[in-house]
Amino acid sequence: MSDKENSLRLHKGRGATSNITGRFASHSSILENDGWQTEPEPLERLPTEAIEEKAKSIIATNQSPDIPFTQSINPYRGCEHGCIYCYARPAHSYMDLSPGLDFESKIFFKPNAADLLKKALRRPNYQCSPIALGANTDPYQPLERGKEITRALLQVMQQFAQPVTIVTKSQLILRDLPILAEMAQDNLAQVAVSVTTLDKALKRKLEPRTAEPATRLRTIEQLCKAGVPTAVLAAPIIPALNDCELESILKAGRDAGAERAAYILLRLPHEVAPLFREWLSVHYPQRAKHVMSLVQQSRGGQDYQSDFSQRRTGSGVFAQLLRQRFIVTIKKLGLNHRRLSLNCSLFQPPPQAGEQQSLF
Known part of the structure; x- marks a missing residue:
């Protein structure tokens, strides 16, 4: 193991192996081994810090042609899940x-x-x-679990008959199943559960x-039984790491x-690329070059390309084969046979105290 790899310290329950400098910082530093330390430093527990953020607005809009929504809300900045590949990590640089490590241990929440x-x-x-x-x-x-900001947002959406989509990896969503089930009766709610791998050991390294x-x-099963339309999201697909599981994940979700x-x-924008390379060097050193070679073959020779036409699916031979495998598998499993669209016609702000309600 190189001096640089020795300098990377694993924190129990965390995905990132370092606190790399954000791209907007004027100074940066690199931790190097001076040769005196011959054994890796012991695992450390890194506590989570919850930071209150009084937001001035809450709905973000986008016009990206490859994103299936124009409005979104993020109750939190940063994520304690610690997924090493998370494309939202670069936002902490702002x-x-x-x-x-800051991204997964310094979490901003929006109480308002x-x-x-x-x-x-x-x-x-x-x-x-x-x-x-x-x-x-x-x-x-x-x-x-303690802040209940997402729950409060759902309650508002239910009052207004505002349709919502949710993507999650957490069974905590089942806490709000009564709300989601009632909204789903009026076609106001859809959920996608992300299943990255069926391998528990890989999961613990990728998304601790x-x-x-x-x-x-x-969680998918309970949501579906309650009448909430729920999709399985195989994401991200990482070449030479979990791509072999694509068919198994889709079948397990269907079942x-x-x-x-x-x-x-896999998407590696900005600082995510060096973080992912560090992670590979620690957990899969013998496979690291092969993984990144396939990533770059699928991204025009780079770690990442942001073009709308390919940022979610990539290009090149590997990406084309992956796309064909997906198409063949969903057809075989009977998935995606009907299009689901949420109902926006029921939207109605509830009356406020003192307001005159219509008689008709």
């Missing part, structure tokens, strides 16, 4: 924090999110369209504080009740 949402939905010029809850970070990460694969499949499925090829 706050002069590291996209590495529900009040801001009420105000936004009552604006006269608001045009109803589905809101994606937790588009960047998981709305049901561990901090949500997420639910076990079997737990996620049970749990999912009617729809999707996949996303």
